[in-house]
Amino acid sequence: MNAVLEATGLRKRFGNLVAVDGVSLHLAAGEVLAFLGPNGAGKTTTIKMLAGLLWPDGGQVHLLGKSPHQNPWALRHLGAVLEGNRNVYWRMTALENLVYFGVARGLRYQAAQRRAQALLEQLELGSKSHTEVRHLSRGMQQKLSLAVALMHDPELLLLDEPTLGLDVESALRVEAMVRELAQAGKAILLTTHQLEVAQRLASRIAIIQQGHIVLEGRTPEVLGRFAGEHYLIETETPLSPAQLSHLRSLGLEGEEPPYVYHGDSDGLWRLLEALKPTPLKKVARAEADLLDVFLKVVGRA
Amino acid sequence: MLDLFWVEFKRSWLYLRRYPSEFVGAVVSLSILFLLLFLGARFLAGPGADFGERTEALLVGFLLWTLTLFAYNSLSFGLSEEAQTGTLEQLFLTPYGPIPLFLVRNLAGLGTQLLILGSIALVLMLLTGARLSFPPLVLLPILAVLVGGYGLGFAMASLALLFKRVQQILGISQFLLIFLLQVPLDSSGWLAKLGYFLPLAPGAHLARQMMSAGASLDWGLLGLAFLNGLCYLGLGLLIFGRAVRAAKRRGLLFGY
Numbered sequence: 001m002n003a004v005l006e007a008t009g010l011r012k013r014f015g016n017l018v019a020v021d022g023v024s025l026h027l028a029a030g031e032v033l034a035f036l037g038p039n040g041a042g043k044t045t046t047i048k049m050l051a052g053l054l055w056p057d058g059g060q061v062h063l064l065g066k067s068p069h070q071n072p073w074a075l076r077h078l079g080a081v082l083e084g085n086r087n088v089y090w091r092m093t094a095l096e097n098l099v100y101f102g103v104a105r106g107l108r109y110q111a112a113q114r115r116a117q118a119l120l121e122q123l124e125l126g127s128k129s130h131t132e133v134r135h136l137s138r139g140m141q142q143k144l145s146l147a148v149a150l151m152h153d154p155e156l157l158l159l160d161e162p163t164l165g166l167d168v169e170s171a172l173r174v175e176a177m178v179r180e181l182a183q184a185g186k187a188i189l190l191t192t193h194q195l196e197v198a199q200r201l202a203s204r205i206a207i208i209q210q211g212h213i214v215l216e217g218r219t220p221e222v223l224g225r226f227a228g229e230h231y232l233i234e235t236e237t238p239l240s241p242a243q244l245s246h247l248r249s250l251g252l253e254g255e256e257p258p259y260v261y262h263g264d265s266d267g268l269w270r271l272l273e274a275l276k277p278t279p280l281k282k283v284a285r286a287e288a289d290l291l292d293v294f295l296k297v298v299g300r301a
Numbered sequence: 302m303l304d305l306f307w308v309e310f311k312r313s314w315l316y317l318r319r320y321p322s323e324f325v326g327a328v329v330s331l332s333i334l335f336l337l338l339f340l341g342a343r344f345l346a347g348p349g350a351d352f353g354e355r356t357e358a359l360l361v362g363f364l365l366w367t368l369t370l371f372a373y374n375s376l377s378f379g380l381s382e383e384a385q386t387g388t389l390e391q392l393f394l395t396p397y398g399p400i401p402l403f404l405v406r407n408l409a410g411l412g413t414q415l416l417i418l419g420s421i422a423l424v425l426m427l428l429t430g431a432r433l434s435f436p437p438l439v440l441l442p443i444l445a446v447l448v449g450g451y452g453l454g455f456a457m458a459s460l461a462l463l464f465k466r467v468q469q470i471l472g473i474s475q476f477l478l479i480f481l482l483q484v485p486l487d488s489s490g491w492l493a494k495l496g497y498f499l500p501l502a503p504g505a506h507l508a509r510q511m512m513s514a515g516a517s518l519d520w521g522l523l524g525l526a527f528l529n530g531l532c533y534l535g536l537g538l539l540i541f542g543r544a545v546r547a548a549k550r551r552g553l554l555f556g557y
Contacts (some may be wrong), residue, residue, distance in 0.1 A: 014552060048552070053390055055549045073396045081396060082555075086387040091316060100308045103397045104402065109304040132319075148391065 139170030
């Protein structure tokens with residue numbers, strides 16, 4: 001698959017602080033990369049370098065083969081919702097903002113108008129087309145920021161905390177949009193502190209800590225790697241104390257269903273043999289969630 | 302680019318139409334400023350002083366100063382405001398690049414600025430009884446002044462980009478513009494010779510001569526005025542380009 005985003009060896013230092021050190025990221029069409037890390041880890045600095053807003057001290061960024069630091073038209077391939085910014089003009093209406101930024105991104109005026117109307121309908125903001133942004137709710141403003149990023153139909157989206165401060169319904173709507181956009185072939189780099197959102201959306205995960213990428217991989221593989229050799233065993237009825245004391249010697253843990261088994265698959269088969277004929281409801285390999293992974297990685301780093 | 306000009310023009314027009322109090326505020330405050338200067342000068346000159354044609358000259362100078370002021374400080378104020386409100390980075394994501402975008406923005410904003418200026422002129426003509434002759438050709442030296450004014454504006458905007466809070470410097474430096482617009486080129490001495498090289502001075506001198514003294518257009522001086530304006534515009538753009546690079550290197554496009 002051709003890379004939409006290819007960043008290699010990015011470095012950035014502010015005075016004595018090394019903000020980003022040797023970060024490489026790549027993203028193909030249709031992929032969602034959750035770019036995670038604690039505050040101050042270097043996420044926003046990296047994103048600004050990817051968007052051409054901050055010059056790296058070292059390394060390169062290419063958007064579909066073009067460097068945004070050398071060729072401004074590379075930015076035609078990129079849309080961004082930047083965290084902590086309003087991203088839109090509060091004194092203009094939703095429609096006026098979209099048309100303005102659409103043209104500023106290289107669209108013709110008529111095309112920008114058609115695209116703006118379509119996006120407003122798609123984002124359920126049609127009834128607010130002629131409302132000044134300052135009168136829109138936080139959720140609507142955030143959806144509008146996303147629409148601004150989408151106006152010129154870029155191949156790559158950089159979404160820095162796109163669901164921050166949104167109510168549950170708006171956050172779910174934005175989440176659904178991100179999923180739809182990825183299915184439509186957009187490459188999306190997403191940063192968020194809401195790890196459950198990242199887990200639901202991301203096909204790949206990269207965790208940055210103190211300017212270094214400390215973990216990167218496909219989401220199921222990363223979660224599987226961190227789950228380890230843990231199995232959940234659920235019986236139809238709780239085990240008797242006598243059964244429990246016997247099974248504990250084989251590695252079973254827990255007082256009531258679901259029980260947990262730590263060990264390899266041979267040991268699991270021995271345990272299941274010993275459980276006969278107790279009716280089983282479920283036997284499954286335990287999965288780590290992204291929060292577990294994040295805490296382990298960041299804690300270890 | 303034409304589409305970009307159109308959306309920028311619409312944007313400045315929308316702001317004017319949607320926030321008329323700002324328009325009225327600008328007209329009233331600038332008119333009051335002129336009246337204070339005018340009345341102050343009469344007071345200093347003593348009772349019985351009659352300015353006669355000097356009123357027209359003062360008014361022309363003031364209007365030219367106001368127009369140059371718009372060209373000079375609107376970009377800096379705009380950049381400071383956008384850095385504060387958080388739209389500056391979105392502007393820098395334009396594939397046109399920041400310099401073409403801000404050049405177009407300057408040009409597009411000229412329409413609303415001329416409307417404000419025209420309103421001030423009308424108010425002041427009514428209040429002072431001054432009558433301005435306005436030959437269409439006078440637009441040419443004014444244009445030369447504006448070109449130079451935009452150059453100075455880009456240079457100031459470089460400071461706004463790097464330091465964000467430049468209102469104090471802008472406030473003080475705009476009085477320097479008064480000096481530049483009033484440099485007499487028709488006298489002898491070093492100041493008149495130097496005046497040809499100072500920003501805005503040749504075009505301002507020509508416009509003043511044409512509007513207040515009814516002089517005809519001196520094409521040679523107009524050529525010099527444009528050369529002067531284009532040189533300062535080029536210099537301003539060069540400085541701004543370097544400031545953009547410095548801001549991107551130091552991470553100054555975000556935050557206020």
